[in-house]
Amino acid sequence: MIPTGIPIKELFRSFSSHLGKDIRVNGWVRTRRDSKAGISFVELNDGSCLKNLQVIISHDNPSLVEMLPIITTGAGISAFGTLKKSPAKGQPIELEAKEITIYGTADPVSYPLQKKRHSFEFLRQIAHLRPRTNTIGAVTRVRNRLSYTIHRFFQERGFYYIHTPIITTSDCEGAGEVFRVVAEHMEEEFFGRPTYLTVSGQLQAEIFALALGKVYTFGPTFRAENSNTRRHLAEFWMIEPEVAFADIEDNLKLAEEMLRQIVQDVLDNCDEDLQFFARFIDPNLIGRLEMIIKKPFEVITYTEAVKILEESGEQFDYPARWGCDLQAEHERYLTEKKFKRPVAVIDYPRTLKPFYMKVNDDEQTVAAMDVLVPEVGEIVGGSEREYRYDVLVEQMKQKNMNLEDYQWYLDLRRFGSVPHAGFGLGFERLVQFVTGVQNIREAIPFPRTPGHALF
Ligand code: ATP
Ligand code: MN
Numbered sequence: 001m002i003p004t005g006i007p008i009k010e011l012f013r014s015f016s017s018h019l020g021k022d023i024r025v026n027g028w029v030r031t032r033r034d035s036k037a038g039i040s041f042v043e044l045n046d047g048s049c050l051k052n053l054q055v056i057i058s059h060d061n062p063s064l065v066e067m068l069p070i071i072t073t074g075a076g077i078s079a080f081g082t083l084k085k086s087p088a089k090g091q092p093i094e095l096e097a098k099e100i101t102i103y104g105t106a107d108p109v110s111y112p113l114q115k116k117r118h119s120f121e122f123l124r125q126i127a128h129l130r131p132r133t134n135t136i137g138a139v140t141r142v143r144n145r146l147s148y149t150i151h152r153f154f155q156e157r158g159f160y161y162i163h164t165p166i167i168t169t170s171d172c173e174g175a176g177e178v179f180r181v182v183a184e185h186m187e188e189e190f191f192g193r194p195t196y197l198t199v200s201g202q203l204q205a206e207i208f209a210l211a212l213g214k215v216y217t218f219g220p221t222f223r224a225e226n227s228n229t230r231r232h233l234a235e236f237w238m239i240e241p242e243v244a245f246a247d248i249e250d251n252l253k254l255a256e257e258m259l260r261q262i263v264q265d266v267l268d269n270c271d272e273d274l275q276f277f278a279r280f281i282d283p284n285l286i287g288r289l290e291m292i293i294k295k296p297f298e299v300i301t302y303t304e305a306v307k308i309l310e311e312s313g314e315q316f317d318y319p320a321r322w323g324c325d326l327q328a329e330h331e332r333y334l335t336e337k338k339f340k341r342p343v344a345v346i347d348y349p350r351t352l353k354p355f356y357m358k359v360n361d362d363e364q365t366v367a368a369m370d371v372l373v374p375e376v377g378e379i380v381g382g383s384e385r386e387y388r389y390d391v392l393v394e395q396m397k398q399k400n401m402n403l404e405d406y407q408w409y410l411d412l413r414r415f416g417s418v419p420h421a422g423f424g425l426g427f428e429r430l431v432q433f434v435t436g437v438q439n440i441r442e443a444i445p446f447p448r449t450p451g452h453a454l455f
Contacts, residue, residue: 029050167181213245297371
């Protein structure tokens, strides 16, 4: 067995219980500095936290001195020694090395991650090494915490986690931005009919909501949208709760509680990483996160939103007009300039939204809700679902859909149909919002965008 190390995070959290004792730490060398005073300083990082542990190598120890030339940036090592109080400023502890094992060296000439700031564009090209940077390491830890707290949020409220299919036969959104699934070296359809990578688990989640009451999905979704923006990926993760006996107001309340609680959890548990983002990525980050917690969402109708945009006096690239989709610039104006808080826009024109949204009494709009937040824009998209059989059929006909393909979906309205509602939270947009990274490509370990898929 490989000797285990104490996570560096653990050491910083409870160092008093380790002081004076011999301990082991495993990690990767960030830097090494040799002083004239006969000591070398190695900054060791193990990914458990942002902080490095300083390992002191005394030049009095010949076996360690011999290794110094290969203890270079990027090397994977194990350091064993005594944990001491550090005399240096800014760090409470350091490790005085007695033994070092070098598992893997990293040639200083060819190792791409030297100690300087690299651009995110460059780091994306070495996506196999970028998790070793401060930023991507911190994003990864925050992303992990967010996944955990989202599951906890729903589990504590009695929601059941449903695994909806990744290969589907329906193009749920009707936007046609789907990837086809075909078997290589096979003429005919593998599944006997055309299949796609899912764009959303919603329709299948509805099946289970109308049986178990409260369900959610948390899985990958795929969209062949050929738009190279800073907030679109071809493969992204979505959280989709679906609740029976619920309407649009219940839906809004759930989205608001969810966002508030998960942001609070990250503030409570990822302080070091968030402080790092606030310092190096986005100085307004903490204020923005606190705003989510303190300020109730502004709820406005689409019609009101368009009016506000028309009367704003702003020069938009695409002027807002009733019947047109809200653009990113509109979303940002509403949250960042007009209301300075999250904004839920409800009641969109039915022509803009998919067939399954509940038609409002005005017959012009549907009970949709998009939650917009500063910096990112739309983070949540959802609706109350059309549960009246006749109205749903009417909607599907208007959208030229093939009713045969959706017999099962219509069945849900023929047998025990009840009001129900749900939404999709774009997980990477949430990560973007919580970390402040400008580009969504930094919010996911392996970004897939038009022209780019590594590994
Ligand atoms: P947008 O208008 O921003 O393209 P959308 O209206 O297509 O979003 P929905 O179909 O409502 O979005 O999807 C639900 C959520 O999934 C969105 O609110 C957003 O957070 C996220 N999302 C949608 N498309 C993408 C994408 N291509 N990459 C990452 N997240 C996405
Ligand atoms: Mn989209």
